[in-house]
Amino acid sequence: MADIPFDIIGFDLDGTLIDTSGDLAAAVNHAITAIGRPAYPADAIRPFVGKGARIMLERALAASGDCTAELVEDRLPVLLDYYQQNLAIHSLPYPGCVAALDALAARGLRLAICTNKAERFAVPLMQQLGLADRFASIIGGDTVGSAKPDPAPIRAMIARAGGANMKNPRCLFVGDTINDIAGARNAGIASIAVSFGFLEGAVDSLGADAVIDHFDDLLPTLERWPS
Numbered sequence: 001m002a003d004i005p006f007d008i009i010g011f012d013l014d015g016t017l018i019d020t021s022g023d024l025a026a027a028v029n030h031a032i033t034a035i036g037r038p039a040y041p042a043d044a045i046r047p048f049v050g051k052g053a054r055i056m057l058e059r060a061l062a063a064s065g066d067c068t069a070e071l072v073e074d075r076l077p078v079l080l081d082y083y084q085q086n087l088a089i090h091s092l093p094y095p096g097c098v099a100a101l102d103a104l105a106a107r108g109l110r111l112a113i114c115t116n117k118a119e120r121f122a123v124p125l126m127q128q129l130g131l132a133d134r135f136a137s138i139i140g141g142d143t144v145g146s147a148k149p150d151p152a153p154i155r156a157m158i159a160r161a162g163g164a165n166m167k168n169p170r171c172l173f174v175g176d177t178i179n180d181i182a183g184a185r186n187a188g189i190a191s192i193a194v195s196f197g198f199l200e201g202a203v204d205s206l207g208a209d210a211v212i213d214h215f216d217d218l219l220p221t222l223e224r225w226p227s
């Protein structure tokens with residue numbers, strides 16, 4: 001069995017581990033159809049995701065009319081309340097995700113999450129999907145006071161996943177947008193971009209160290225990683 005030269009593998013959540021676009025779209029639509037805006041299909045929400053719920057709402061409002069600060073302040077609590085109650089109605093892990101997590105854990109790797117989603121959504125979402133216990137740490141966009149691409153949340157993810165007690169923890173981050181790949185680079189760690197997430201445009205342009213098109217490719221890609 002080929003050696004994997006990492007101790008901790010970190011993952012982005014939305015668009016990487018889990019396709020959350022159906023529940024995010026439902027929450028946005030709940031907030032904006034009440035003021036006469038049209039509903040978005042899940043596919044149309046994907047490019048709005050990546051920098052937290054406020055920016056997702058701003059992008060959705062701006063794409064269908066005006067987007068004033070008052071409108072955002074008025075609609076954001078409605079969106080967040082709805083999402084908190086409906087985290088995992090449509091959301092599912094991407095194909096092969098759970099098997100890949102099992103395979104990595106069986107190889108002794110620690111798994112962790114760093115998402116720009118607020119922690120109060122990220123943790124119960126993973127619990128409701130029955131996956132939270134697989135992760136040694138789950139850091140949200142509001143856990144440490146800054147979000148990716150700032151390196152601080154990725155560093156906190158590593159430290160809380162046991163890296164704080166390791167001499168030189170070897171870490172890699174897997175994500176779907178520039179926030180993830182730039183965040184990994186800013187934290188000084190390697191990265192893999194997934195091509196099946198919420199990114200619009202060419203995944204190669206993210207500058208990740210490798211790209212995977214399916215979770216089945218994750219373990220072989222790590223096994224081939226130069227040590």
Ligand SMILES: O=C(O)COP(=O)(O)O
Nearest residue numbers: 013014050051052115116
């Ligand atoms: O909720 C968001 O905007 C982004 O979440 P992610 O960092 O897990 O992709």
Ligand SMILES: [Mg+2]
Nearest residue numbers: 012014015176
């Ligand atoms: Mg993402």
